[in-house]
Structure formats: structure tokens, C-alpha cells
Amino acid sequence: MEKQIATELRKLLKDAQRQFLSLHNNFPGKQPFSGIVRTNALPCGSGSRIGGIYPTISRINHSCLPNAHNSWDSASGHENIYAVRFIGAGEEITISYDHGGPSDERRRHLKDAFDFDCDCSICSRQLDELQQSDERGREITRLDSEIGNALRVLQSPKDCLKDCQVMLQILEEEYEGSPGVHLVRLYYDAFQISIVHDDQARARALCRAVI
Ligand SMILES: [Zn+2]
Known part of the structure; x- marks a missing residue:
């Protein structure tokens, strides 16, 4: 996958290459391109094995109590973000990366798949x-x-x-x-x-x- 991504990356304009390389990588090591994809790709449709990388949407962080939802529109070929509750000015937009369940299952999935410990408002409850x-x-x-x-x-x-x-x-x-x-x-x-x-x-x- 690393070689394949490198080949595709070379085909992009310099600005797009820079945008890709500026995305966060939760898996630093010998395969930086795959690490960026693993950290930032969003599935193109529920359960899809095809994912998309986006200069803005890929930066949206996770919350187990998100204020937005990501949805792939196959007709237009666009990933859309919809607010699912009121979002105040200056409030961070969040989406959910997990599939629900009790906090230990959610946190384990998030650690395995994205290598971070969730400290959202639900996981931080008393x-x-x-x-x-x-x-x-x-x-x-x-x-x-x-x-x-x-x-x-x-x-x-x-x-x-x-x-x-x-x-x-x-x-x-x-x-x-x-x-x-x-x-x-x-x-x-x-x-x-x-x-x-x-x-x-x-x-x-x-x-x-x-x-
Ligand atoms: Zn959480």
C-alpha cells in the first residue's frame, strides 16, 4: 500500500501533496503514507472498504457524543458533514469514529484503530x-x-x-x-x-x- 500511495501522490499537484503530507499521522514509522491514510481516511459509505482523504474533513476529531455526522453521497461523489445538534460559534465540530457500545469497547476500538485515548464528554463522566x-x-x-x-x-x-x-x-x-x-x-x-x-x-x- 505504501508504494501504491507514493505513486498516486506523485500524480498530484504540489499543493495537494503538501495538504496530504500536512495531515496528522498516528502511526509514525517506516510507512508514513500508509500511516496518514490509516489516520485520516473516511469510508466512502457505511462499511465500505474504499476510503477518502480530505484536506478539511479528515481533520475533524472524534467524540462519542458528536455534534456532526459524516455521510458519503455516492451520486455526487462527495463526503458531506451534517450538524446533528446545535453547534455554537467557536465550538469544535466532532464526528464519531466508532460503532457505539460501552466505553471500554469504544476506547479499545479507538486505541487499536486510531491510537488515541478518548477523553470526550461521555468517556470523562464520573x-x-x-x-x-x-x-x-x-x-x-x-x-x-x-x-x-x-x-x-x-x-x-x-x-x-x-x-x-x-x-x-x-x-x-x-x-x-x-x-x-x-x-x-x-x-x-x-x-x-x-x-x-x-x-x-x-x-x-x-x-x-x-x-
Ligand atoms: Zn469517548
């Missing part, structure tokens, strides 16, 4: 608050898996929708009233459960609610 937050994180992961269980969606749609409601309350609590993209995913899941059972009225209401 011990008793952090334990409650971790409990919510575990419950969100459990409910997410229950809601995504295709067989259960077919056999027990009402139970799945009830889980969506419980999840909504937990998300509101954990993300201090602004669950952002988690909320959109949850509504989309509830929409899918409804449409699978041809409950078009509910599906329409869920679409309207999220818009």
Missing part, C-alpha cells in the same frame, strides 16, 4: 454516570441486534416495534436529547418492520417523523 452510560450502551447494542433479527421481524413485529420505542428512550437519554444519526437509523428500522407487514399508514408516519 464513575457512576459512566457505569449508567455503559449499561445504556450495552442495551442499545442488544436492542439493535433484536430489532435487526429478520426472523423476529417476520414473526413478532409488535415486539420489534416495542423494542424500537424502548431504544428511542435510551438513545434520547444517552445522547442528551440529540441522538442524531442513531435516531434516523432507528426510524428506518421501524419503517422497514412496518412495510414488511404492509402497514403503510405506520410506514408513512415514520417517514414523516424522521423528515
Whole structure:
């Protein structure tokens, strides 16, 4: 990968090369180009193995309670940043690099993948608050898996929708009233459960609610 990146880098204009080389590298060593890519690449779509490097967006730091969300638009070929809560003048814009769960799992993932210790406002909570937050994180992961269980969606749609409601309350609590993209995913899941059972009225209401 190092050689491949070096070849691609040589094709860029000097300014673009400088922009790339000025990005942070969490993995200094013998493979500086790969280190910069590993530190700064954002996936082009959820779960994509293709990533993009951006002179500005790649500099956005992580928070487990982010105020923005990154999203790849395949039609325009652009990575977009959306505010998910009010961002005050001078406040740092943050996005989430992890997939949720309790703080020890999040912090381990962030350390392994990006080599930093998260000290965001959630990870820095007092011990008793952090334990409650971790409990919510575990419950969100459990409910997410229950809601995504295709067989259960077919056999027990009402139970799945009830889980969506419980999840909504937990998300509101954990993300201090602004669950952002988690909320959109949850509504989309509830929409899918409804449409699978041809409950078009509910599906329409869920679409309207999220818009
Ligand atoms: Zn954190």
C-alpha cells in the first residue's frame, strides 16, 4: 500500500501533496503514507472498504457524543458533514469514529484503530454516570441486534416495534436529547418492520417523523 500511495501522490499537484503530507499521522514509522491514510481516511459509505482523504474533513476529531455526522453521497461523489445538534460559534465540530457500545469497547476500538485515548464528554463522566452510560450502551447494542433479527421481524413485529420505542428512550437519554444519526437509523428500522407487514399508514408516519 505504501508504494501504491507514493505513486498516486506523485500524480498530484504540489499543493495537494503538501495538504496530504500536512495531515496528522498516528502511526509514525517506516510507512508514513500508509500511516496518514490509516489516520485520516473516511469510508466512502457505511462499511465500505474504499476510503477518502480530505484536506478539511479528515481533520475533524472524534467524540462519542458528536455534534456532526459524516455521510458519503455516492451520486455526487462527495463526503458531506451534517450538524446533528446545535453547534455554537467557536465550538469544535466532532464526528464519531466508532460503532457505539460501552466505553471500554469504544476506547479499545479507538486505541487499536486510531491510537488515541478518548477523553470526550461521555468517556470523562464520573464513575457512576459512566457505569449508567455503559449499561445504556450495552442495551442499545442488544436492542439493535433484536430489532435487526429478520426472523423476529417476520414473526413478532409488535415486539420489534416495542423494542424500537424502548431504544428511542435510551438513545434520547444517552445522547442528551440529540441522538442524531442513531435516531434516523432507528426510524428506518421501524419503517422497514412496518412495510414488511404492509402497514403503510405506520410506514408513512415514520417517514414523516424522521423528515
Ligand atoms: Zn469517548
